[in-house]
Amino acid sequence: MTYKQAQSIYGIQGRSTVLTWLRKHGKMDWTTNPRKNTMPKSPRANETPAQKIKRLEQELEDERLRCLLLNRVVDILDAEHGMSLRKKYIAKEQEAFKKRRK
Incomplete structure (x- = not known):
C-alpha cells in the first residue's frame, strides 16, 4: 500500500503525517484490508x-x-x-x- 492509498483509505489529509507514521510503525503488513472499528457484541444482543x-x-x-x-x-x-x-x-x-x- 502506498502512502496515497493509505491517505484515501484512512481519510488522512497530510502527506507528512502518513510518512511519519509509516516510519514509526512501518513493520505492519499492508497487504490486508484495514480492520473496521466495530463494537463488540454484547450478550444482550442475543436476547x-x-x-x-x-x-x-x-x-x-x-x-x-x-x-x-x-x-x-x-x-x-x-x-x-x-x-x-x-x-x-x-x-x-x-x-x-x-x-x-x-
Missing part, C-alpha cells in the same frame, strides 16, 4: 424479546426498591437528626400529595 422484557422488569423493580430505600433514609435523617436533605419544593409537593391521599 429474545421475552428475556429482554424480564430483564427490564427486574431492573425496574431494583430501581424502585433503591428509590424506596433512599427515600426512607432521607425520611429517617429528617425525623431523627433534623437534617433537611430534600429540596423545599419537593417537600411542599409531598405534603400536598399526602393531603390529597387522605
